[in-house]
Amino acid sequence: MLSVEIIKARYQELDTIIEQRTTDNYSASAFKMGNNILLDQVVRKLIDNVKQEDLKTLMNQEVQFVAAEDRYTRNLVLEVNGKEIEIPFSGIIDRIDKSDLIRFVDYKTGKVEDKDLKLKSGEMLDDF
Numbered sequence: 001m002l003s004v005e006i007i008k009a010r011y012q013e014l015d016t017i018i019e020q021r022t023t024d025n026y027s028a029s030a031f032k033m034g035n036n037i038l039l040d041q042v043v044r045k046l047i048d049n050v051k052q053e054d055l056k057t058l059m060n061q062e063v064q065f066v067a068a069e070d071r072y073t074r075n076l077v078l079e080v081n082g083k084e085i086e087i088p089f090s091g092i093i094d095r096i097d098k099s100d101l102i103r104f105v106d107y108k109t110g111k112v113e114d115k116d117l118k119l120k121s122g123e124m125l126d127d128f
Contacts, residue, residue, distance in 0.1 A: 022036075066094075
């Protein structure tokens with residue numbers, strides 16, 4: 001079972017992991033300027049959003065960790081124009097938890113492009 005203590009401890013470790021990964025890929029000075037500063041803030045905000053959702057869920061019910069980083073492949077059967085068609089579907093699920101419901105968590109770790117890192121005039125980081 002997951003607990004508030006476990007979640008808080010794991011998320012505390014993330015600061016160290018983020019720092020290690022960024023220094024592995026960038027010089028310390030390069031990561032402190034330009035789009036890298038914005039990217040760092042976005043990553044931390046997204047992680048905090050998941051953490052807050054985890055903590056909120058744990059306050060209301062027991063949660064069991066089921067799996068992480070597992071590849072799943074299934075065939076989806078759909079009816080189209082009265083005919084059943086089978087569509088192969090596969091991917092990696094970042095995390096699966098079980099409480100009253102089964103929760104699939106996708107951390108959205110895909111490629112980020114420069115255009116995604118620009119704020120519109122008056123837009124704040126707290127808005128997402």
